Amino acid sequence: MKRSALLVGLLLATAPLSVVQAQETINYITAGGVYLENIRKAFLDPIGKELNVTWNVETSDVDTPVRIQFQSGAVTTDIAEFGASVCAQGAAEGMYEKLDLSIIDTKDFAPGSFSDYYLGSTVYSIVMAWNPKTVKEAPKTWADFWDVEKFPGKRAMRKDPRATIEAALLADGVPLKELYPLDLDRAFKKLSEIKPHITAWWNSGAESQQMLRDGGIDMIAMYNARAESVKSDGGSVDYTFNEGLMDFGCWAIVKGSDQVDLSMKILAEFAKPEYQAEMTVLSNYGSANTKAADTGKIPAETLSKIPTSPENIANQAFLAPDWWAEHGAEAKERFDQLLTQ
Amino acid sequence: MAENAALLSRVERRNRLRIGLLSAAAVLIVTVLLLLPILWLFGLSFTQKGAFSLVHYQRLIDLPSYRAILLQTFRVSVMVTALSIILGYPVAYMIAQLPAKLAGLLLALILIPFWTSTLVRSYAWLVLLRDQGPVNEALVWTGIMSGPLNVLFTESAAVIGMTHIMLPFFVLPLYAGIRSFDWSLAHAATSLGAPPTSTFLRVFLPLSLPATFAGAVLVFVQCLGFYVTPAVLGGGNVTMVSMKIASNIEQYFDWGAASSYGMVLLICTLAILYTAHRLLDLNKVMTAR
Numbered sequence: 001m002k003r004s005a006l007l008v009g010l011l012l013a014t015a016p017l018s019v020v021q022a023q024e025t026i027n028y029i030t031a032g033g034v035y036l037e038n039i040r041k042a043f044l045d046p047i048g049k050e051l052n053v054t055w056n057v058e059t060s061d062v063d064t065p066v067r068i069q070f071q072s073g074a075v076t077t078d079i080a081e082f083g084a085s086v087c088a089q090g091a092a093e094g095m096y097e098k099l100d101l102s103i104i105d106t107k108d109f110a111p112g113s114f115s116d117y118y119l120g121s122t123v124y125s126i127v128m129a130w131n132p133k134t135v136k137e138a139p140k141t142w143a144d145f146w147d148v149e150k151f152p153g154k155r156a157m158r159k160d161p162r163a164t165i166e167a168a169l170l171a172d173g174v175p176l177k178e179l180y181p182l183d184l185d186r187a188f189k190k191l192s193e194i195k196p197h198i199t200a201w202w203n204s205g206a207e208s209q210q211m212l213r214d215g216g217i218d219m220i221a222m223y224n225a226r227a228e229s230v231k232s233d234g235g236s237v238d239y240t241f242n243e244g245l246m247d248f249g250c251w252a253i254v255k256g257s258d259q260v261d262l263s264m265k266i267l268a269e270f271a272k273p274e275y276q277a278e279m280t281v282l283s284n285y286g287s288a289n290t291k292a293a294d295t296g297k298i299p300a301e302t303l304s305k306i307p308t309s310p311e312n313i314a315n316q317a318f319l320a321p322d323w324w325a326e327h328g329a330e331a332k333e334r335f336d337q338l339l340t341q
Numbered sequence: 342m343a344e345n346a347a348l349l350s351r352v353e354r355r356n357r358l359r360i361g362l363l364s365a366a367a368v369l370i371v372t373v374l375l376l377l378p379i380l381w382l383f384g385l386s387f388t389q390k391g392a393f394s395l396v397h398y399q400r401l402i403d404l405p406s407y408r409a410i411l412l413q414t415f416r417v418s419v420m421v422t423a424l425s426i427i428l429g430y431p432v433a434y435m436i437a438q439l440p441a442k443l444a445g446l447l448l449a450l451i452l453i454p455f456w457t458s459t460l461v462r463s464y465a466w467l468v469l470l471r472d473q474g475p476v477n478e479a480l481v482w483t484g485i486m487s488g489p490l491n492v493l494f495t496e497s498a499a500v501i502g503m504t505h506i507m508l509p510f511f512v513l514p515l516y517a518g519i520r521s522f523d524w525s526l527a528h529a530a531t532s533l534g535a536p537p538t539s540t541f542l543r544v545f546l547p548l549s550l551p552a553t554f555a556g557a558v559l560v561f562v563q564c565l566g567f568y569v570t571p572a573v574l575g576g577g578n579v580t581m582v583s584m585k586i587a588s589n590i591e592q593y594f595d596w597g598a599a600s601s602y603g604m605v606l607l608i609c610t611l612a613i614l615y616t617a618h619r620l621l622d623l624n625k626v627m628t629a630r
Binding site for chain 2: 062063064067089093156159199200201202203207210211214215216328329332333336337339340341
């Protein structure tokens with residue numbers, strides 16, 4: 001009797017061990033560097049613990065590794081995180097699973113920051129920044145950026161049609177909510193107006209900061225976080241979220257993955273405002289889930305600097321990833337055409 | 342006699358076989374790592390969605406930006422090569438005549454920047470060349486210029502930065518070539534009454550041409566594929582073929598679109614090198630000694 005009680009006790013003691021499921025491994029691909037560190041802290045580590053998942057992370061800025069897997073039928077990546085127009089392009093080609101929006105809660109997501117195939121992760125914005133030492137009166141709109149008489153000075157924009165075309169259309173008077181479908185002819189006409197006054201076109205975010213700090217650029221279209229970091233380092237810069245053009249990182253589940261169900265559950269966690277708020281705190285990126293602002297995790301000071309806080313998001317627009325997936329190549333060719341003229 | 346001849350030809354055949362076997366590894370590496378990928382790219386450039394297509398080449402013809410970018414790439418590369426020759430030749434000539442210790446010191450001065458990251462040096466030029474930078478301030482202060490040059494974010498800035506990075510690639514092979522120069526030839530010319538200028542022009546210069554050409558080719562070919570420096574210093578006003586190839590992969594999600602342009606660059610480069618080789622008639626120059 002005593003012995004059997006002991007046995008039962010032993011069995012009970014070991015029970016938790018036996019119900020623990022085998023750990024699953026999820027292959028995750030994303031951009032590297034500081035971004036990945038923050039993604040790990042905000043999403044991968046806590047969610048991995050909760051769902052008993054270990055992560056095998058690969059880094060890439062472009063979707064070529066996934067594309068090659070998909071085309072050769074040997075898919076190893078389960079969850080991919082890229083830029084929104086890359087996700088949209090992949091979705092258009094059937095590379096990604098349709099998301100189960102019954103388990104992934106998107107009702108508080110900013111409109112335009114998700115689709116049936118991809119889910120917004122971090123949100124950033126291309127905003128207008130300027131050097132207040134040389135630009136005395138603060139410009140407010142893209143029309144002001146185009147106004148070289150009233151706001152003289154050296155200008156720079158991103159060497160990419162994305163957001164640049166939208167800015168041109170806004171400068172030409174297209175309302176913020178009626179940008180799409182983009183009128184390319186009208187945009188390029190407006191762009192050729194400003195082109196002689198653009199001293200430099202930047203490729204990377206670091207370059208845009210360098211131009212502002214050392215390059216003698218007075219007005220520039222650049223990422224909000226990059227402008228903020230020059231400012232907090234004591235650089236002479238100011239920026240406005242007014243008419244900012246938001247773009248976002250996106251998660252998608254690769255078609256052919258053998259972990260679709262689990263990946264769907266993971267995306268459902270990714271979507272939750274608590275995790276997204278944590279990412280905002282760590283990285284100063286905005287969050288696609290607008291409820292992140294209500295979690296109380298994000299300090300008021302940070303909220304004023306991210307594109308997705310209620311007051312900032314009101315005067316901005318999301319780039320439409322699906323439009324860019326379809327017309328991106330044409331727009332880029334015309335853009336390169338403009339630059340080499 | 343006949344026996345000896347047979348023996349000799351046997352030895353020669355054996356030697357040839359040995360050399361063949363020894364170089365087999367190199368031939369294999371070049372084939373696998375260079376020729377096959379180029380052939381693969383060549384094939385891809387004629388493919389669209391798995392079928393034969395000329396669409397990628399048609400695009401290069403239809404859109405004038407591709408021509409403009411190719412032209413700019415060659416223009417920049419020629420300018421950098423020319424500047425490297427103008428700046429590098431006297432340096433190599435001088436170092437080769439200095440005593441070993443001093444020559445070593447000067448070579449180290451050339452090599453130290455050579456070992457520094459290209460990106461770092463490009464950003465350094467960004468700081469140097471800006472309107473309020475030391476170069477412009479010196480020009481204005483000395484009264485050479487009344488205002489800043491506005492050179493940053495132009496093709497000239499890219500050329501300046503690239504020349505700085507490319508100079509060692511020109512100086513080092515030229516220096517190696519000049520060092521093996523037989524100075525008794527120059528002394529002979531002088532003792533026969535040739536003035537220094539004509540000794541240089543008629544003896545030294547022709548004999549240094551192969552090394553000069555080798556250095557120039559090294560610089561030119563590397564310039565054609567340059568990416569970082571023209572991107573940073575050109576401020577987007579300079580687009581090299583390499584940048585367009587990179588953006589083509591991102592924008593068409595298709596290797597074919599990028600490989601066709603790569604092929605055109607490769608063929609243009611080979612054509613230029615072949616022409617230069619014929620014009621300079623290097624074999625003649627080299628066998629002359």
